[in-house]
Amino acid sequence: MSSLGGQPIFILKEGSQRTRGRDAQGANISAAKAVASAVRTTLGPKGMDKMLVDTIGDVVITNDGVTILKEMDIEHPAAKMMVEIAKTQDDEVGDGTTTAVVVAGELLKRAEDLLEQDVHPTVIAHGYRMAADKAQEILKDIAIDVKPTEVEMLRKIADTAMTGKGAEAAKEKLTDLVVKAITMVADADGTVDTDFVKVEKKVGGSIEASEIIEGMIVDKERVHPAMPRKVENARILLLNAAVEFKKTEVDAEISITSPDQLQMFLDEEERMIRGIVDKVVASNANVLFCQKGIDDIAQHYLAKAGIFAVRRVKKSDMEKLARATGASVVSSIDAIAPEELGKAGVVEEKKVSGEEMIFVTECENPKAVSIIIRGGTEHVVDELDRAIEDALRVVSVAVEDKKFVAGGGAPEIELSLRLRDYAASVGGRAQLAIEAFANALEIIPRTLAENAGLDPIDMLVALRAAHEKGGKNARFMGLNVFEGKADDMLKAGVVEPLRVKTQAVASAAEAAVMILRIDDVIAASKMGGGGGPSPEEMAAMGGMGGMGGMPGMM
Structure with a gap:
């Protein structure tokens, strides 16, 4: 507020407050x-x-x-x-x-x-x-x-970051997991992307039951019960395309006037899906991770072919799977080829705390790894997760900067x-x-x-x-x-x-x-x-x- 000749002039809106000096x-x-x-x-x-x-x-x-x-x-x-x-x-x-x-x-x-x-x-x-x-x-x-090879010093850095964060009971175990994870995902030029260390939280069991998986954990289950639970010498196909019949891009109507035509339409749909599955089988893949949907009919054919399939996998998990197994993410059904596949020793569905999870392990040179955190209650697991995230970040920073105090x-x-x-x-x-x-x-x-x-x-x-x-x-x-x-x-x-x-x-x-x-x-x-x-x-x-x-x- 200002004043001119005794007349107040309001500059700010009524109700505004001003504090100065x-x-x-x-x-x-x-x-x-x-x-x-x-x-x-x-x-x-x-x-x-x-x-x-x-x-x-x-x-x-x-x-x-x-x-x-x-x-x-x-x-x-x-x-x-x-x-x-x-x-x-x-x-x-x-x-x-x-x-x-x-x-x-x-x-x-x-x-x-x-x-x-x-x-x-x-x-x-x-x-x-x-x-x-x-x-x-x-x-x-x-x-x-500090050199990235000085594991003992990196463990001390992780230990310091976790101190006082509720991880005291199993600090040694957890620092081991953290340092191992970072040294595995570190690139040759010394850069570390902690996004490639996936941390999965599961309530149940003790903190000591936490473990590192030299590969990937996907919080999903196979799409069909007739599929194998465990696949050894896995040849993995990562697909970013739906294993379903194609829908038209524009609104279109198909006019069917007789039951014969309807049967032909359904048969053609099934033939299209069969064609997609045949291409997957022809690539010699025995594990399929699909970012999009897998049709019910396709699930049946994939199960008959003995292929372990998972649908609607998150994009971030697909990227980590690609890094861990050496596979390429294929975006088109027609681009499926044997050279696009990745490898893993074992792909297995296991129950963890009453939930099915898929473990992709025994990868040759896993550049993406997973850590499972276990704990008695949700609050314990959440605090452990925060402690491990902190430790992962500080160890990666130490590896990148090569200096500590x-x-x-x-x-x-x-x-x-x-x-x-x-x-x-x-x-x-x-x-x-x-x-x-x-x-x-x-x-x-x-x-x-x-x-x-x-x-x-x-x-x-x-x-x-x-x-x-x-x-x-x-x-x-x-x-x-x-x-x-x-x-x-x-x-x-x-x-x-x-x-x-x-x-x-x-x-x-x-x-x-x-x-x-x-x-x-x-x-x-x-x-x-x-x-x-x-x-x-x-x-x-x-x-x-x-x-x-x-x-x-x-």
Whole structure:
């Protein structure tokens, strides 16, 4: 609203709300900090889980940062930006989502102190950017090389990603599965596409019953009971065309005036389908995976020919089958030829937890594999699935980048010390922001200590002393939460891919800078004239506009 000669002029629609200056910054920072504090207790091997109940009563129990933030019904615009950090971290690396959010929250908290000392937001933003760039350099400097053949180190990386994610009981078994799967699907040039590792969840049995299949599992059953349940020395045809009679492309009517004509029409339909089946049989295939439908008559003829057939297989499964068996996906019935077929030692239909599944195993060089996860309840299996997905992603990132750093807060302490030295060399007001950035990074070891029930100040002092002492292994000194002391994380096997840290620091800094630079929040009125709570009210509520059905979570 403005005024001209005492007459008010309304610029914004009625019901719109505007918050400016320090109020806007305060509200946004409070909301972002509230999101960070919501996931903070889940960090580390001693982190706790969250139970999330949605509006229809579905329950998710997890300590995976990105899952918590996705499930929470967050409304505040600044809080949504924190959720974006977690999503980006998850897409890029698969792990470290909680770290990224917690660091971003702490950066904003430190910035708030500087704002109160009348340091301008743009000065803080500039200092944070300089610190983030320097942090990337330092991280690359303290990283260690790892070869894709160093299976033991890859297992430790998978182990660290799974720690505290409900997979403790069978961690060794699961890390074996993950590393084996990634090394099998890795291409010669070192790239890894985790999409070629199919993870199937089945409730029932124990976690120990989880296994890797060197080939593919398809969650389907054969189309006809007369077909063989097991085919050895399988010659596999992958067909992306319907084994049915062709329908006309345009609307057409066939006029039949006598029973003879009807019988001829039906006979011709059957002859067409017989012709398709004959082409499949002629190719010498004994297993057929069809992406589209298989007609009832075709099922009968295929069963008579002793061919194991599956219909309506998902496109993603067809691609994985092609990679695992060496077959080509044929898109036309006329293109079926023996050279298009793939091979597998055994194709078998088995019952898993009361459901039929098809196992394609003993492939010569499977470039697509499957992992079956078993567990006592649905919630256990879902959390195991999230842990395995994280582990698969971090191992693939380590194989691609060939670099890793120690875990347990060691890189953050090293960054913090080196950034303080850097701040002294920069001088000026930016020095304050770089020092704030350095202090903010210590939130990770501090949180690890708090979540493990240790004294955070004692632990921080011990860690700083261990790093300042210098020496070859000083940069690997992190927090051993089980024994409550500073320890060599490399020896303890607590290691993470370099990209987990570089991405977390970069995302956290970018989000903090973006939120800091906002000095005016103009919120349109809600549909239906509800008006909705103001940004200040939202901040007062903990920044969680509407956390559907989760009272008292903060």
